Amino acid sequence: MRSVSVIGIGETKIGRLPDLSVQDLISDAGEKAISDAGINKDDIQALFFGNFNGQQLCGQGHMGPLATEALDLKIPAIRVEGACASGSLAFRQALISVASGVYDLVLVGGVEKMTHRNTADVTEAIASASDVVSEAEIGATFPGIFAMIANRYKEEYGDPREAMTYVAMQNHENASLNPDAQMPKTITKEKVENSIMIADPLNLFDCSLVSDGAAFVVLCSTELAKKINNGKKIIEVIGSGHAGQPLSIAAKDSITEFAATKDAAADAYKQAGVTPADIDIAEVHDCFTITQIINCEDLGFFPKGKGPEAILAGKTAIKSGVVAVNSSGGLKAKGHPIGATGISQIYEVITQLRGDAGERQVPDAKIGLSHNIGGSAATCVVNIFREAK
Amino acid sequence: MRSVSVIGIGETKIGRLPDLSVQDLISDAGEKAISDAGINKDDIQALFFGNFNGQQLCGQGHMGPLATEALDLKIPAIRVEGACASGSLAFRQALISVASGVYDLVLVGGVEKMTHRNTADVTEAIASASDVVSEAEIGATFPGIFAMIANRYKEEYGDPREAMTYVAMQNHENASLNPDAQMPKTITKEKVENSIMIADPLNLFDCSLVSDGAAFVVLCSTELAKKINNGKKIIEVIGSGHAGQPLSIAAKDSITEFAATKDAAADAYKQAGVTPADIDIAEVHDCFTITQIINCEDLGFFPKGKGPEAILAGKTAIKSGVVAVNSSGGLKAKGHPIGATGISQIYEVITQLRGDAGERQVPDAKIGLSHNIGGSAATCVVNIFREAK
Numbered sequence: 001m002r003s004v005s006v007i008g009i010g011e012t013k014i015g016r017l018p019d020l021s022v023q024d025l026i027s028d029a030g031e032k033a034i035s036d037a038g039i040n041k042d043d044i045q046a047l048f049f050g051n052f053n054g055q056q057l058c059g060q061g062h063m064g065p066l067a068t069e070a071l072d073l074k075i076p077a078i079r080v081e082g083a084c085a086s087g088s089l090a091f092r093q094a095l096i097s098v099a100s101g102v103y104d105l106v107l108v109g110g111v112e113k114m115t116h117r118n119t120a121d122v123t124e125a126i127a128s129a130s131d132v133v134s135e136a137e138i139g140a141t142f143p144g145i146f147a148m149i150a151n152r153y154k155e156e157y158g159d160p161r162e163a164m165t166y167v168a169m170q171n172h173e174n175a176s177l178n179p180d181a182q183m184p185k186t187i188t189k190e191k192v193e194n195s196i197m198i199a200d201p202l203n204l205f206d207c208s209l210v211s212d213g214a215a216f217v218v219l220c221s222t223e224l225a226k227k228i229n230n231g232k233k234i235i236e237v238i239g240s241g242h243a244g245q246p247l248s249i250a251a252k253d254s255i256t257e258f259a260a261t262k263d264a265a266a267d268a269y270k271q272a273g274v275t276p277a278d279i280d281i282a283e284v285h286d287c288f289t290i291t292q293i294i295n296c297e298d299l300g301f302f303p304k305g306k307g308p309e310a311i312l313a314g315k316t317a318i319k320s321g322v323v324a325v326n327s328s329g330g331l332k333a334k335g336h337p338i339g340a341t342g343i344s345q346i347y348e349v350i351t352q353l354r355g356d357a358g359e360r361q362v363p364d365a366k367i368g369l370s371h372n373i374g375g376s377a378a379t380c381v382v383n384i385f386r387e388a389k
Numbered sequence: 390m391r392s393v394s395v396i397g398i399g400e401t402k403i404g405r406l407p408d409l410s411v412q413d414l415i416s417d418a419g420e421k422a423i424s425d426a427g428i429n430k431d432d433i434q435a436l437f438f439g440n441f442n443g444q445q446l447c448g449q450g451h452m453g454p455l456a457t458e459a460l461d462l463k464i465p466a467i468r469v470e471g472a473c474a475s476g477s478l479a480f481r482q483a484l485i486s487v488a489s490g491v492y493d494l495v496l497v498g499g500v501e502k503m504t505h506r507n508t509a510d511v512t513e514a515i516a517s518a519s520d521v522v523s524e525a526e527i528g529a530t531f532p533g534i535f536a537m538i539a540n541r542y543k544e545e546y547g548d549p550r551e552a553m554t555y556v557a558m559q560n561h562e563n564a565s566l567n568p569d570a571q572m573p574k575t576i577t578k579e580k581v582e583n584s585i586m587i588a589d590p591l592n593l594f595d596c597s598l599v600s601d602g603a604a605f606v607v608l609c610s611t612e613l614a615k616k617i618n619n620g621k622k623i624i625e626v627i628g629s630g631h632a633g634q635p636l637s638i639a640a641k642d643s644i645t646e647f648a649a650t651k652d653a654a655a656d657a658y659k660q661a662g663v664t665p666a667d668i669d670i671a672e673v674h675d676c677f678t679i680t681q682i683i684n685c686e687d688l689g690f691f692p693k694g695k696g697p698e699a700i701l702a703g704k705t706a707i708k709s710g711v712v713a714v715n716s717s718g719g720l721k722a723k724g725h726p727i728g729a730t731g732i733s734q735i736y737e738v739i740t741q742l743r744g745d746a747g748e749r750q751v752p753d754a755k756i757g758l759s760h761n762i763g764g765s766a767a768t769c770v771v772n773i774f775r776e777a778k
Contacts, residue, residue, distance in 0.1 A: 001489060001490065001491075021522075023522075046631075047633075052450065053444050053450055054517075055442050055444040055445045055514075055517050056444045056445055056448075056450075058521070059445075059513065059516075059517055059521050059525070060517055060521045061441065061442055061445075061470060061472060061517035061518050062470070062471065062472040062517065062518040062519070062636060062763060062764050062767065062768070063470075064471055064633065064767075064768065065633055065634065065635060065636035065763075065764065065767035065768060066520065066636045068633055068635060068636075069520070069635035069636045069637060069640055074633065074634055074635065074648075075633055076631040076632050076633040076653075076768075077471075077633045077768070078469060078470075078471055078478050078482070078631075078768075079469070079470040079471060080467060080468070080469055080470075081450060081451070081452075081468045081469075081470060082451065082453055082466075082467055082468060083450060083451040089467050093467070093482055096485060096486055096489060096491055097485055099489065100390060100485060100488065100489030100490075100491075101390065101489075102390075102485055102489075124448065125444075127448075128443075128444050128448055128449055128450035128451065129450050129451040130451070131455065131458070132447070132448050132449045133410075133412075136448070242435075242465040242467075243465050244436075244453065244454055244457055244463065244464055244465040244466045245454065245463055246454060246457060246458035246463065247451060247454040247455045247457075247458045248458060251458055259463075264465075374451055374454075375451050375454065378451065378453075378454035379451070379453065379454060379465075379466070379467075
């Protein structure tokens, strides 16, 4: 398998974007990535596309060719879905296709349009990522499921409330430095802790956002990237892992430790030849604040049960941290356009490794990681990146 | 890239199956394929899964881990969607993953559960495979779109009515020999031509079925297949092509010649080192009778415009044909559980190449082809198979 690199990135502003259609979002982000890569459209051989639930939210499936039509391309296209990890799964399929030589240069994208639907419809559409019969249909939608996870975490390791609040504040602070973020504003401890209860112990500010948005990257063999020589740093994918667990919460051995994250991360670290301590910046799946804490532990950044303490000590902060987590603002404050989220995480990692992150730049960011889960961690994809030699 | 083969197959009875859940369908077909392959579940490294629209039809997304849970597996899983070509796209991703060495042995499956919903809901769900804004929302659902295609074909090449009727009769006759078929009964010319009009010129019997069903195959490196040595003929994937066109009918150069089929077939033939004349049996996408005629031309079995004449001369019949088309009964009479369809086509090709097709066995079937389109041929996947040397 040959080395593969990212040579172009693009994303929309993320947020409530009532004037932009699915096609508009795709066109905006896709054209930015193509232009950033400095390639011609004729160079693109295939599209790998993440979309979680256009079928329930927009009545629109078959998003692969919809996206190529929006970008005026006539190439093979495929939609990949793995709940909130759809974008990362699309990226991984693209990676395998280029690494194996099936294609030399491909486009990877993702989109979700959600904010035109009412809360009940959005909740139902998101709940399709759970085991609907044993969970959604008896009222266990995702805030309830992750509230249960937070309660169990408290039982096993002590109360994560203060760290959850810190995660919300830190992600909003980071988002305030990201021009694409949906909620680019700092928030106070009081605001988080006094916000309305969604599912005990999760308050409104413990929950990620409902968003419209799209993100794209251009992927090619590292050899080709060097020939194209577009003046940007070439960022290589040095490790990739994908792991799975049963869909339902009931079938999982633990809900305070996500086996899919641990397995995907182990594969990615091994392939990359690095350890958790080598990671300078990480976009970590934060559908809820508790999820970010658990994920930071499962990724090996901190020992199990010690995430809250480490986070409260500032170890995930942009400037002073040992690993900067969610410099983009994360799903919590940058936003969570589900099918685009995995690609938007990679957008941030590449931006940081290029040194182009402006005010939110992590000093000396050399090795970056993206981590994306679907459902209650039934799907997990981890990718690791570094500037190509 | 190394050689890859199919070593196990399984499918459900296809039809109106009100007593079986999505999980039941997956479990039935998946366990059959695993048992047929003679492997242990521990040998399976990943699942590639085709599902078109569980989200609108069943409120259920994230079908990858749903399927692994139904099969008691804890492995990475991914759902792939490309409308009616979802199953074949999943197969192709699996093929690339094994050929490249990412995995050695994987499971590929597909499911759709449709018959519990009313006609309006099913029509709307299927229409999500079109360009919803320019087509479905103005009333152009698929029977209307393919009626337009049939009318245009008549304009360009003469009236295909008689050949369309023959396709319906032949597929029903083949289905009458297939124990898994939804409508295993022969029909008369009068029955087809006097059936109710759906969208002029398509009658009821020109249209494929609404079905429940699942199908699975086990795929591994040919080298490993020989080691496993399960007593079945090892059937190698000797060619695979995937091509795309814009989603909307309006953006296509021709609607009587599907560029995606021609491009995908050209790639598959080239890779396999065979020509259309070498194909002994083919499962050809027949969402409507006119589609089968056009596809047989685009696959190179007959010159453009000469499909009707060749089909009426019996050239696609099981026993006397030059290429046996849809020996299973096709989408038309075996049934069309959308996400499973591409895998069910491969199930039939493998069954024929193994010589296990009983009364519907094609004599001397050596080289087989599966052809699957999504939407109005915005997506096409073609695979070619032969016994491994």
